[in-house]
Amino acid sequence: MKILVTVKRVEDYESKIKVKADGSWIETAGVNYKSNPFDDIAVEEALRLKAAHGGEVVVVSAGGPAATTELRQMLATGADRAVLVKHEGFLDSDTAARLLVKVVEKEKPDLVLMGKQAVDLDDNQAGQLVAEYLGWGQVTFASKLESLESDAEKKGVPGVQLSPDKKAAQVWREVDGGLEQLEVQLPAVITCDLRLVKQLRYAKLPDIMKAKKKPIEELAAASLGVDLTPKVKVVRVEPPPARQAGIKVPDVPTLVDKLKNEAKVL
Amino acid sequence: MGNILVVAEHFKGKLRKASLNAIGAAQQVKARAGGEVVALVLGKGTAAVTQEVASRGVAKVLEADADALASPLAETYAQVIAQAVQASGATYVVAAATNFGKDILPRVAGKLGAGLASDIVGLAGEGANVLFKRPMWAGNAIATVEVATPVKVVTIRPTDFPEAVPSGSAPVEKLAVDPTSPKTKFLQFQEVKSERPELTEASVVVAGGRGTKGDFKPIEALADLLGAAIGASRAVVDAGWQPNDMQVGQTGKVVAPKLYIAAGISGAIQHLAGMKGSKTIVAINKDPEAPIFQVADYGLVADLFKALPELTEEIRKVKG
Ligand SMILES: Cc1cc2nc3c(=O)[nH]c(=O)nc-3n(C[C@H](O)[C@H](O)[C@H](O)COP(=O)(O)OP(=O)(O)OC[C@H]3O[C@@H](n4cnc5c(N)ncnc54)[C@H](O)[C@@H]3O)c2cc1C
Numbered sequence: 001m002k003i004l005v006t007v008k009r010v011e012d013y014e015s016k017i018k019v020k021a022d023g024s025w026i027e028t029a030g031v032n033y034k035s036n037p038f039d040d041i042a043v044e045e046a047l048r049l050k051a052a053h054g055g056e057v058v059v060v061s062a063g064g065p066a067a068t069t070e071l072r073q074m075l076a077t078g079a080d081r082a083v084l085v086k087h088e089g090f091l092d093s094d095t096a097a098r099l100l101v102k103v104v105e106k107e108k109p110d111l112v113l114m115g116k117q118a119v120d121l122d123d124n125q126a127g128q129l130v131a132e133y134l135g136w137g138q139v140t141f142a143s144k145l146e147s148l149e150s151d152a153e154k155k156g157v158p159g160v161q162l163s164p165d166k167k168a169a170q171v172w173r174e175v176d177g178g179l180e181q182l183e184v185q186l187p188a189v190i191t192c193d194l195r196l197v198k199q200l201r202y203a204k205l206p207d208i209m210k211a212k213k214k215p216i217e218e219l220a221a222a223s224l225g226v227d228l229t230p231k232v233k234v235v236r237v238e239p240p241p242a243r244q245a246g247i248k249v250p251d252v253p254t255l256v257d258k259l260k261n262e263a264k265v266l
Numbered sequence: 267m268g269n270i271l272v273v274a275e276h277f278k279g280k281l282r283k284a285s286l287n288a289i290g291a292a293q294q295v296k297a298r299a300g301g302e303v304v305a306l307v308l309g310k311g312t313a314a315v316t317q318e319v320a321s322r323g324v325a326k327v328l329e330a331d332a333d334a335l336a337s338p339l340a341e342t343y344a345q346v347i348a349q350a351v352q353a354s355g356a357t358y359v360v361a362a363a364t365n366f367g368k369d370i371l372p373r374v375a376g377k378l379g380a381g382l383a384s385d386i387v388g389l390a391g392e393g394a395n396v397l398f399k400r401p402m403w404a405g406n407a408i409a410t411v412e413v414a415t416p417v418k419v420v421t422i423r424p425t426d427f428p429e430a431v432p433s434g435s436a437p438v439e440k441l442a443v444d445p446t447s448p449k450t451k452f453l454q455f456q457e458v459k460s461e462r463p464e465l466t467e468a469s470v471v472v473a474g475g476r477g478t479k480g481d482f483k484p485i486e487a488l489a490d491l492l493g494a495a496i497g498a499s500r501a502v503v504d505a506g507w508q509p510n511d512m513q514v515g516q517t518g519k520v521v522a523p524k525l526y527i528a529a530g531i532s533g534a535i536q537h538l539a540g541m542k543g544s545k546t547i548v549a550i551n552k553d554p555e556a557p558i559f560q561v562a563d564y565g566l567v568a569d570l571f572k573a574l575p576e577l578t579e580e581i582r583k584v585k586g
Contacts, residue, residue, distance in 0.1 A: 026403065092381070093372075094375070122400075123384050124372075125368075125372035128370075138450070174365065174510045174511075175455075176282075177458060177511060178511060179455075181456075184451075188449065193517075195503070231382075232383055232413055240407065246561075246562050247565070248554075252568075255580075256577065258564055266584060
């Protein structure tokens with residue numbers, strides 16, 4: 001079982017994000033960078049699948065050289081190899097998807113695991129696009145039926161269930177109104193939601209040292225035969241509309257009075 | 267001049283309310299760029315939904331009613347939507363940014379070589395040059411984006427567009443479809459059944475966070491009195507205290523009710539991203555420094571296990 005997992009370097013979701021005064025982008029000075037949290041889930045699921053079925057986990061990132069930090073971290077937590085598709089500057093989701101398709105065509109994995117969205121652009125489309133361009137089936141928003149407090153989760157049982165012949169996978173996914181289970185033929189693209197995995201594994205010091213020696217294959221984005229012109233261009237960025245500051249009420253009767261007579265919502 | 271194709275979504279034989287907002291968004295595009303709004307209803311047994319859509323101010327309804335469309339699989343649905351784009355001469359494709367729209371529309375864009383602006387909250391630009399506004403970084407920034415392809419695909423955030431009002435009775439045209447067999451198969455659906463209104467459609471939402479410690483009884487009692495939907499933070503859903511469908515936020519549902527009551531929710535940016543468009547926000551939290559108070563119109567520093575039952579009692583009194 002060869003699994004390819006995508007990892008995007010994004011602004012840490014705990015960092016304070018501020019729009020630049022000229023509206024061209026956000027301030028990046030003083031902002032921490034991290035792997036996209038949904039990709040962390042995808043990597044963990046891939047490592048669980050590898051533990052259960054054997055095989056290889058290849059992590060791929062498209063971005064600047066700084067993304068080697070996130071790739072090394074994934075190598076330290078257990079990924080076998082890493083590929084960096086080098087590109088400086090903005091990549092829209094479509095271009096990123098077409099670059100990833102090139103890597104998939106070269107690596108020929110049985111499964112591509114991705115985060116359902118990256119928490120910078122919040123686009124939620126790259127996985128679906130990769131599946132479309134490859135003509136593969138997709139399962140988006142992969143989750144599981146058992147709770148994150150279940151024994152199965154504590155034992156690190158993968159949520160993606162492979163058929164005995166490993167030619168198909170059964171996956172639960174979050175949909176409007178509940179959960180649905182799909183069966184998808186492999187190879188396929190699965191995008192991961194929050195409740196696929198609770199506990200991520202952390203790299204141990206010796207593994208971090210070893211990961212430093214693992215090679216990261218670098219491919220120049222411009223050499224892959226992909227048109228790098230974005231289809232969706234960011235023209236301007238602005239801060240969100242601010243909500244007017246409210247008040248603190250001393251007690252419940254005052255709250256009810258305000259709701260009835262001021263906000264008129266009761 | 268191209269037309270605007272709206273994909274109507276339905277569940278258990280009923281049009282989803284979010285699709286009315288999608289038609290509303292399409293009408294805004296039409297007012298700017300011209301063309302006609304054409305709706306597509308696809309599925310199996312679509313007659314009632316088609317009738318409803320035909321009465322909502324669209325020029326035409328394309329109806330694809332086929333066994334192959336019994337479950338909304340992205341592979342087959344994207345094929346049919348792309349076919350409808352050709353059939354309708356559309357240069358804009360619009361759907362609601364529900365899980366359905368988020369799953370399928372990217373594949374439609376991929377088939378058409380089109381760019382997709384996801385989860386848009388408004389239009390920008392001037393005249394026929396339509397740009398789109400969309401949140402990024404959990405709503406910490408609003409970007410204006412240009413979709414630089416001849417066909418433009420968008421998913422719209424339902425809370426930010428008006429519902430299409432009943433108007434006219436559009437002709438219905440059947441679309442004959444024969445999608446190639448998909449590589450995915452639907453196995454089963456575990457529905458979250460609830461007597462309460464749908465979270466995204468309710469005019470009042472009472473939401474609980476980790477502060478409830480999993481005891482939603484005081485929240486349910488208040489919700490019952492107000493005819494409200496119940497919402498939850500990620501912490502609550504992760505703990506298995508409430509189903510995934512109740513999660514409000516950046517990566518859950520976006521709601522904008524007339525009244526949102528948050529109890530025991532700290533107000534992380536990822537949660538705020540899903541509810542700060544609400545008209546009136548009430549926060550009940552025992553920590554006076556909790557960030558939820560920064561967006562609350564009315565904040566009450568209190569223990570929710572005391573405050574919620576008291577609130578329910580007081581409201582019962584004023585409602586008589
Ligand atoms: C990629 C990603 C996506 C995410 N998406 C979402 C999302 O869509 N939606 C979402 O909600 N979160 C999301 N989160 C999680 C988010 O960052 C927060 O962790 C989460 O919202 C916290 O939930 P909470 O407020 O219930 O819990 P906490 O932050 O633990 O807050 C609990 C609050 O309850 C108060 N409290 C405790 N006891 C009482 C009491 N007896 N009475 C009154 N108050 C009490 C405390 O003072 C505290 O403020 C996401 C995180 C990541 C990384």
